[in-house]
């Protein structure tokens with residue numbers, strides 16, 4: 001291991017020991033209709049104190065991945081394979097196999113979670129203060145008064161108006177944005193090293209969304225908590241995340257530092273996503289460039305590279321590619337639907353799951369893609 | 377708050393007038409009168425002569441039409457007078473007062489037992505939902521639930537009063553007490569308790585099966601909610617999640633159930649009191665209808681209606697206690 005000179009606290013700590021490393025995670029639901037592999041070989045890593053954005057179309061397995069980390073996947077879902085290595089306090093725990101009692105001290109203690117639905121995620125019959133204090137009491141040997149004091153401190157930290165009064169109010173007396181602040185206060189109450197926020201702003205008004213995201217960024221900077229931010233919104237990722245993982249059909253297809261990913265997307269799916277995004281400089285007149293085809297359901301994941309039916313670069317025997325274009329297959333090359341492309345590093349910290357990431361031609365910037373249109 | 381109670385009071389009084397009026401009309405229009413049912417039909421040899429009959433009809437007010445009779449009953453009620461029982465020659469209030477204790481003994485014990493058993497049973501059933509032991513116990517409870525009380529009572533009577541006669545397990549067939557009133561009180565308490573075992577069992581098992589299934593269904597609904605996921609994500613253990621977070625929320629529907637059981641708590645069960653010849657309110661109701669004892673029928677109807685309305689009021693008030701989202705205005 002290479003020892004680097006100590007960084008000034010401004011930049012994130014060295015990248016050699018990820019806080020959380022998910023390796024080939026497989027989580028499947030066993031329904032009467034058959035096995036649904038919602039997450040099927042996810043690998044990604046989160047660095048200490050950084051914000052990782054996870055993006056991908058609806059149903060690609062973002063939430064199931066998040067729930068797997070805390071082992072909260074609802075039955076009939078089960079983690080079937082893979083490792084979830086959490087390095088905390090000098091030891092590394094595999095959360096995929098950690099015994100349940102030890103797992104309980106991780107949940108809410110070392111890893112906090114914020115959910116999408118602020119309106120229903122708080123228990124309606126307990127006061128806000130009691131619910132935050134409960135999180136403290138579950139993990140710390142402190143008195144009720146101390147837990148309540150901590151709850152108040154947390155409400156002040158998330159900048160809820162009138163925190164002292166709010167402490168004794170019930171969730172129904174609070175607006176959606178206020179409830180989400182309470183959820184954040186609860187998730188952070190035990191100083192976790194990691195907070196997973198699953199679409200924390202999707203259910204909120206646009207102005208409130210911005211406030212909550214700003215709060216999260218600010219708290220990360222102040223407390224040094226690593227954040228996993230699951231979102232649909234690439235704009236949010238660009239503004240708030242240090243790193244990005246792009247998921248498609250139950251797998252991570254690309255992970256890179258945000259600046260790198262936006263400047264040099266390598267996976268055809270990422271390229272498509274970026275092209276589909278209205279860029280700030282562009283007039284919202286013409287139709288957006290979207291990826292043709294549909295997101296496959298976990299029951300019908302295509303063989304080989306899961307993106308091949310929609311990929312303009314797919315090399316297939318015959319004319320199977322999404323655009324109908326026939327790409328001649330050089331002798332000895334595997335077609336994209338024959339094998340799963342490995343997740344490999346194409347540049348420092350830039351991982352791509354595509355056979356042809358290196359040979360897609362000169363990587364194009366998002367602006368160029370948006371202007372030119374990739375899949376036209 | 378005040379407007380709530382005022383609204384409730386007005387609504388309650390209207391309901392009472394409608395119900396008692398309806399029941400009075402119904403009772404008076406049933407074939408037979410207290411006189412024919414009591415004397416003529418049960419014992420033809422004791423037919424009373426027409427003059428006496430006419431005199432009695434006047435005394436009991438049976439010569440007037442039912443709306444007039446009802447208006448009189450209502451007028452007396454406003455002066456606090458529920459009238460005298462025709463067949464029992466006793467003030468109705470006194471009759472009811474005598475019967476409250478025995479009914480409450482059975483129903484109160486049964487209600488207490490039901491809740492003491494069905495709450496843990498419901499918690500257990502939803503904690504082990506889908507496992508073999510839970511399915512087996514749920515099936516058993518379901519069979520119990522669909523088993524008619526009178527059949528169960530008969531079985532229990534045969535087993536404990538007939539087959540086990542002479543053993544230490546023998547239980548009385550019916551009645552409330554075999555001992556004279558001057559026996560030592562401790563012996564009398566024990567005797568009444570022995571008499572109460574079978575009726576209490578019969579009344580408990582059905583509500584037990586119903587309530588534990590009700591609690592389990594509500595718990596299963598509660599554990600599907602988002603706040604349960606939040607509780608688990610906080611690090612709460614399965615027991616704490618179930619009891620503190622889920623069960624606390626199921627109190628909301630349970631309070632309604634509790635409010636609904638208030639009339640039965642004092643009113644007793646007609647079937648069980650009849651089978652076990654238990655001198656309670658349910659049996660009095662049954663007999664007063666058979667005897668066309670209008671004042672008693674009306675007194676009991678009034679009592680049941682008031683209790684039902686009070687039960688609803690109680691449920692509403694408990695609602696506010698268990699659900700912070702509800703307030704009385």
Ligand SMILES: Nc1ncnc2c1ncn2[C@@H]1O[C@H](COP(=O)(O)OP(=O)(O)OP(=O)(O)O)[C@@H](O)[C@H]1O
Pocket residue numbers: 029031036038039056057058059060061062063064065074075076077232297298
């Ligand atoms: N309880 C469940 N039973 C069966 N299948 C499930 C269950 N929960 C999720 N899935 C499957 O897992 C897949 C991934 O779901 P997930 O919620 O992780 O998607 P997501 O990426 O979070 O989508 P969204 O952006 O809409 O939140 C879905 O396609 C769904 O079919």
Ligand code: SF4
Pocket residue numbers: 267268269305306307308309311312313314315336341353354355356357
């Ligand atoms: S492996 Fe083939 S199909 Fe998959 S993304 Fe790369 S080029 Fe497209």
Ligand SMILES: [Mg+2]
Pocket residue numbers: 062063064198199
């Ligand atoms: Mg989701």
